[in-house]
Amino acid sequence: MYPQAVEHIDHEGRNILHVAIKYRQIHIFDFVEKLEIPMMRLLRKINNDGNSILHMVGTKTEDAEDMRSPALPLREDLLLFERVKNISTAHFIEHLNNDGLTAEKLFAKNNAKLREAAKEWLKRTAENCSIVAVLIATVAFAAAYTVPGGPNQDTGYPLLQTKPFFVIFTLTDVISLTFALTAVITFLSILTSSFQLKDFRRNSDPIASQEGTMD
Secondary structure, eight states: OOGGGGGOOOTTSOOHHHHHHHTTOHHHHHHHHTOHHHHHHHTTOOOTTSOOTTGGGGOOOOOSOOOSOTHHHHHHHHHHHHHHHHHSOHHHHSOOOTTSOOHHHHHHHHTHHHHHHHHHHHHHHHHHHHHHHHHHHHHHHHHTTSOTTOBOTTTOSBTTTTSHHHHHHHHHHHHHHHHHHHHHHHHHHHHTOOOOHHHHHHTTHHHHHHHHHHO
């Protein structure tokens, strides 16, 4: 009804993008992003604290109790930061606010606790999952030497090697061992990671997916 309201500036010098990003109203951000002409002006707005819309990604309000793992909200914020950065000009990416911080440094500063919590959660989850993966690998490896029916005493070949179910047993055992060892390597790579902020944007996916199935 009032399309001109999209360019309203509040008492803190914020426009609709500043507020939508801070309060994570992404559906509003999506709607405004489609308005090409106003969007060109809204992108260049700096609020009274010297923050661009990219700075606002690192200044979100405290959420209600979030039952998800810390890695998931951190990943969401990193993806939002990347999205806003892609539509911002180079000047505003390196712009300093009134505290002398770029948007990237402000994001890292305000998410330090969340990053540490996500790091501990990833380590704890990777350690627990790697133990289970090692146990599965051990059982699968042992099963390869204790085949059903036992070996032929004269030739050493399994007695049931010509039976269909023995072929199925062999294939499933090999697949189980392969997946278990792959999982062990994956979780060890997580444990030895440097846990930089950018790592949470992409490397939390495997564990996040597992949490989704357990959660």
